Amino acid sequence: MLHLGGGIYQYELQASCGKRISYTYLINGIGENISSGCCINQIQQRQIVIPDSDTILPITCFGSCDSCESGVLVTFRVSLGTTTPAPQGVFLSGTFNNWSTSSLPMTFDSLNGAYYIQLVLSPNTSLEYKFLNGSTYESLSGPCASGPFANRTLTVPQNDTILPAVCFGSCNPCPAPPPPAPTSLVTFRVNLGSTPASPAGVHIAGNFQGWNPAATPMTFDSASGFWTYTTALNEGDTVQYKFINGNAWGNDETVPAACGIGTPANRFVVVPVNDTVLPAVCFGSCNPCPAPPPPAPTSLVTFRVNLGSTPASPAGVHIAGNFQGWNPAATPMTFDSASGFWTYTTALNEGDTVQYKFINGNAWGNDETVPAACGIGTPANRFVVVPVNDTVLPAVCFGSCNPCPAPPPAPSTSDVTFQVNMKGKNVSPEGVHVAGTFNQWNYSQYKLTQIQPNIYRITIPIDTGALILYKFSNGSSFTTQELITGSCTQFGNRFLTVPTNDTTLPIVCFGACDSLTCASISIDDFDPDRLQAGFSGDKLFVYGMPPGGAPVRISLYDLLGKTIFQLQDFSQPEWSRTVYLPAAPYMLRIELDGVEKVFKLLKAY
Template identity: 30%
Template sequence: MLHLIKKLPSILFASFILLGQVDYNTEIQPIFSNNCGNCHLGNSSGGLNLSNYENVMAGGDSGAVIEPGDHANSYLWQRVDDGSMPPGNNPDLSAEQINLIAQWIDEGALETPASNDVVITFQVDMTYQDVSELGVHIAGSFQGWDPSANECTLIGDNIYATTFTLTPGDNHQYKFINGNAWGMDESVQRDITVPEVDTILEPVYFDDYVDVGGDSVFVTFNLNTSTAPGYTDTTVIVIRGSFNDWAGNDWQLGNTGGDYWSLTSPTQVEPGNYEYKYVLLDEFGDHWESLDNRSLLVDGLSDLNLPLDYYDATEAPFTATDSLDVWFRISTAGILGYSGDPMHIAGTMNNWIGEPLTQEGEDSEFWSGQYSFESAAFVSYKFQHGLDGWESISDRSATVSGDTTLAWVYFNNEPPSEEETISAEVTLTCVVENNVYDDVRIKAQFNSWTMEPMTNDGEGNWSFTTELLGPA
């Protein structure tokens, strides 16, 4: 049994500012070429030729003029430092040039700078893991995030290690993998700023687990789908994660009403840190949440009832207040000939005065909005197509007793028709005996219950012509 949980801080290193090594050909030779040409380039005074690296290191008639690693005992540096070279009226070298020559000598008087890179050994403790037969690997920004490219070697006591040659001061992120593919990686992301010397990092527990005891427990997941595009109570949603090998359909949630879903794990879950996602299943395939993996910490102290998750979102669609917050949602997919007109809502919460909803995205069929109530309430309401286009059904209602999202509905409860949409010009006629009225108007569902004038033929026959979409 694994008893794993307490998080350990990731190891961080302070960055160092490093001086780059001196390059002979681009920094030292130009000093000699520009200041020593009269005596030590073509003429080789005293047998010393400073025209290239090989000649400089060969020295002159009196022997070597450079002592690698020791500028103070290097004859050439002594002469430029005391001003005797260049001789006569030639200008002395600047302090910066003299110091650069000293630095080059102290660094070993190399023609090509030695690499600053250092060897870093990474170590992971797999004590509390069932090590995969695929091995333990490391992946990070220093090797292209390839989970199978660099296997760690067991060096004893469940410690696995591997080394990389890196550049001091560089910052990298990395992870260990119990296996050789993503999905087998630890949930923590580690950081390192490369130190200036070869370093063996202290071992870290895989996923930062340590043994704190605890038993396997049941875990209850809770989900709200008000943030999803059109999920209904018949939608099939499953949970996949590191606790079930990121596969299978056994962990299927059940709808508990409207936007709300729940699942208690089919089996007990051992203490540990896990990751998971919700997945929609339909005839077109498996549709995973697009956000980062969700995290789960099982401490093994008691069964868990998790806080509410929102599908493919990190928070509720409404803005939480100190009041009772309710989220209303309508679909326009069933409105024949819908052309993007704003949707409204009116009810007892706003004195039946229509207020606009917000479209959930460009070209989205869904419009939604929030109302907050000071206390528990019974609410009656209707949606409107435009400001005056009332639904023709009976009032909708909801009992508000806490923060909630109301399941989305079709306008007028009419889903999209699978039949071909047709249009027809229709003329409605109203006969007024004795032609006693000067003005006759009509309102109906087809004009969103907005009064429109009819036309009198002079004999009391009032008509109204409009184009209707069908079937209806």
């Protein structure tokens, strides 16, 4: 809430008229206790039905329905009129804040077009003040300017008061702005015909926008093929304009004198009293563009290539040819995982002879060498005469006239289940991971799942017969990997020859070859008074539980005793859970090692 001074706090809320809302005040997270009055509901909350107009509720005392202050709420208001607001905002300064220029920022009321601030002041107090636009004081003259510094003055009345809104630097309200001139929407349209559009787009410039060739882009309408721009213009104005294929002078059209005015000629329109869509003209012409010739008949052609055992480039696989300007990076192909082919489909003119090549990458030098037996030209390119029907070309091997030979069968795998006992370890929030030669020692790929206190497990398919080295990590980095020596290691790593059948490895201690040397953790010294709990946004946190994964039950209820959730988990020093709940008080119960701890929590938002 905003501190208005004198111990008075204020909060402004926008809500639908007629809606009943409940609310309460809190100090340091502790709510007030109201026994009666104030339209309180069953859980001791204040209530109000939102009225039909803006309302300032009376000042009430915390925990009471009555006022406990003798101050008066004064609302100061100022309008800037035609003055541009400073980026820092508008402020109030006066004898009541030692003429501070930044301690009392004002709030803009878009409904009334004025800035306002509310202060609690002592009745019958005489004070002086001024408004600031940013760091600039208003300059006053006239009957409201008092003293050698021409300050505004006020004797604080006995009752809450909303002062009239005055104009910045004036004793009077700001004059009403003149009514805007009547306007009509005018839509300009141009057709480039067979001229390609500039990469910078198509623009319009004229006396209505300062003749700036780059300020007003037009929009391409794919349905009509026209570039369009719509704007509101004053009725009766004579608007001169030109179209620009780009965004700079030199790319503007030459307007024929027959449909222009001035020298050199500009297009023009006298803005009518109704919204108007101007006829679409051809760029540099008074008339529409001639109709384009009908397109040549096309067929869809699907190109397919198989890379075989060659890995695809990180830049992908592309096709280049005379149908797309021989650009090795412009036309990416798509990998079809079902067939293992890279494909590209496009519409080509029937009867055209299309030459092309496949590129494993996106640059020349990564293109295939086409055998002369299935190519034309020197060096050879692949070719196809586009048929009259849609066609899927045979899949060829990269750099060959034929399909790729069938790949060797994939090696068989066995499911290997790894298990580790983390007893005595403070498990990282990132979890427990395993990595090895089977995944290039990627410590973030395989995260183990806790299946019971301290015990973590994961099952991974690995090539049968492979000799693998591996380690567990308390985290997701090699810096948190276990340090291990003994008969279960080779070169400081655990090792395994993967059998032909699925296998579950014995549970071992983290950093040891057996399961007997794990350090024991007791929770006998667990102190429930160390537990802390609270909400942070939509996250519920519990701190202070012992490490080691002791069984714990965590339950959350509302104040009416309704269960939000109840779950069984394993203890850890920092426990959290995302819960999407409305702002309200809740009860949290933690049961651990025969001890129960109950918290009353407030979810603030």
